[in-house]
Amino acid sequence: MNVEKVTDHIVKWLKDYAINAGIKGYVVGVSGGIDSAVTSTLCAMTGLEVLCVEMPIHQHMDHVTRAQEHIEQLKNRFSNVSDVLSDLTPVFDTFINQMPDIEDSALVDLTRGNTRARLRMTTLYYHGGVNGLLVAGTGNKVEDFGVGFYTKYGDGGVDVSPIADLLKSEVYAVGKHVNVPESIMKAAPSDGLYGAERTDEDQIxxxxxxxxxxxxxxxxxxxxxxxxxxxxxxxxxxxxxxxxxxxxxxxxxxxxxxxxxxx
Structure with a gap:
């Protein structure tokens, strides 16, 4: 893969799509993982408005720290990047408290994880709507078209998918090229949907x-x-x-x- 040319291609594609749609730019959910870091950086490289959104829900501290490090780096590198924190923990807790108890803990854990993803999708579309921005997805090729490792109408609910034709190894190659923080490059991939630190490999x-x-x-x-x-x-x-x-x-x-x- 020609990393430089692939990067330039995605950036141009993102810029052209937004301009043709008459939209100011993109909103991206930043989790502290490689996919959201690469996606938000590519969006920032368009020169268009980019809003990075943190959406913690009982989030593991490692994820929070990496997300904040990445956002600060982006803001220092690109004047078109801003950020907002939407703490969804009380929203999630209020929602769960209104739901009936179910004995099957495996189903409960999975459903609650998917609920977190869907609350985040709703939040991104809110920020996108009030700011006139498109929601940029962060799924890669393995997740989106291989094993389907995402939540329907959660992180799968997006306007554009800039890295969905890149394998995970290729996402890392682009991440290195666009200077994603080393802490994110080295971190084990995780969807961050559970209270404890559960990696993607643990789940799959x-x-x-x-x-x-x-x-x-x-x-x-x-x-x-x-x-x-x-x-x-x-x-x-x-x-x-x-x-x-x-x-x-x-x-x-x-x-x-x-x-x-x-x-």
Whole structure:
């Protein structure tokens, strides 16, 4: 990958899209992770207005510190960048207190994690709406089109997806090129949707390098029968996530009514 040319291509694409849409710029949720750091930096490089939004919900302190470090760096580098803090912890707690108790703790944890993501999506669209900005998504290719590791109508609810055609390793390459803080470059990827520090690898069961490998095998029409041991396990993990999450990656099913029933 030609990192410099890819970076320039994305920046131009973002700038052209906003200008053609008659929009002033972008709003980005900054979490302290590599994807949001790269996305917000690329948006800042357009020269258009960029609003970075912190949205803590019982957030792990490491995430908060990295997010604030990145935002301060961006503001020092780019005069078109501003930021706002929207503490969603009391909003989330009030919402959960109004919900019934469910005995299945696994379902509760997953649903509450998705609820956090959807509250953040609503918050980004609020800030985007009142400031005349588009919501820039932070999903990468592995998450968005490989394993579907995002929340439908949460972090999947965006106006544009500038890095969705980049593998995770390529996002890191762009991050290094655009001077994302070293603390973010070294941090283990995490969606930050749970109170404790749970990495993406903890949740998925495979690293992004392994998932990228699996995507390549599927593209080459390989199956689990072609591998043994850890490689077979990783490919099966990828296939299981991809199958379960097709509802996120495909258009919403529409029940088409036959013409004869409408006459």
């Amino acid at each position: 069961g495979a690293s992004y390098d392994e998932l990228e490998w699996a995507m390549k095998q599927i593209k080459e029409r390989k199956t689990t029968a072609d591998f043994t041991g850890r490689e077979q396990e990783v490919l099966q993990i990828y296939l299981d996530f991809n199958r379960r999450n097709q509802h996120k990656m495909n258009p919403i099913p529409v029940c088409v009514i036959p013409d004869e029933l409408l006459e």
